[in-house]
Amino acid sequence: MSQSQLDLQRLLIYTLSPAALLLLWEVLARSGVIDARFFPAPSSIFYHLLFVSPGEGIFTDILYSVYRISVGYVIGCVFGVTLGIAMGLSRVARLILYPVIIATYPIPKIAILPLIMLIFGIGEMSKIVVVAIGCFFLVLINTLHGVDSLEKIYRDVAAVYKITKRSFIFSIAFPRALPSIFTGLKLAIGYSLVIVVAAEFSGANKGIGYLIWQSWETFSIKSMYAGIFVIGLLGFLFSYSLDLLERRLIPWLEKR
């Protein structure tokens, strides 16, 4: 089978378990085993999502959330990879930055949202910044781990063949760290959804988080579920795209 056929096959298999879960839910809701006021049948949620939510402006909400995630994610990841590689290769950089990183990493990013809103205002920038900070740590720590796992033999080979510093960074350290970097990228994309929704609960008037919060205030359960479904769908799409990208960029790893 060709690579694209394999990808398609994988996508089909990936949709099986979520579909089974939804089917079970549907049966339980329709038979009255679970309370349909709190757990409305998936079919009615999809109906709501397709025919009611667009009128309530769900596409604008999605657009805003995706915009905040993408910009924040890219900024956070670029900084994370760059600093991770710098810290992995330079002893000085590591000695200076590592204590700061491990001290600030455990602080819940949402806890500093009010501070960020004071500094960057209540507009788009504060959401982008909080997403970027969240992604930054995950990508940095995984990148550092990847550079650290560079085997001694490659340093020896580089020394024997007088590999230039530049070649060492871009052709040895970076590719060696790439599998770990992707672990960080995948963790970060999920986490950025968590952060953006939390940030939109309080400080926004558009976005999926805002939609869910507002639906709670108006007791519009189906709109709330519509928002939750969209988050799940986005998470699935983002992670799946990263999986595809990973397989394209790291052809040298033995296939799992």
Next chain:
Amino acid sequence: MVGLAAQTSGDLVVAPKEGGQAADIGMIFQEQGLFPWMSVRRNVSFILENNANIEKSVIPETVDDILQKVGLSQYADFYPHQLSGGMKQRVSIARSFANRPDILLMDEPFVFLDFQARLKLQSLLLSLWQVNQKTVVFVTHDIEEAVLLADRVMIMSASPGTIKDIVSINLPRPRDIFALKASREFSEYVNGIMQVLKGELGLPELQ
């Protein structure tokens, strides 16, 4: 010798060039010296690109040429994990020969290979050497291998590692491994070295 381990004492003088420039020393490691993220071709060309003495324009040609010599032309686009141990070691040899070092240091390069792959690579090394005669310092525990490949065998004692004896191997080149192994001179050299090593092993006398 290649500067990976600090020297404890003494001087190391390696073919000083004019102007006090150090000699280029290549090295072939026991295993896993190839970069897994580079194809076979890239593993060779990457090393050449980092060598200031090699003209960029001749690199593709040099790479094709050496891969053909070690019999890996068809595998140029494979990644190391797709190759056997012997093939990986052939890439290692290819890349160090193509890099044109003054001296090549080989540290037990065939130790993890099976018997047949080892024979194949020993022949390959002999024929590569025949067209491209460089000084090769070859570390091995295999006496037959030493006699097959070398002009001079330096026998080293275990801790402290000092040179116990030097045996010159006066076997004609080019050498044919199979003819050589069957010959009487070959056995005599091997036995001679065995005798030197016998005391070194410290075996108890048989009753």
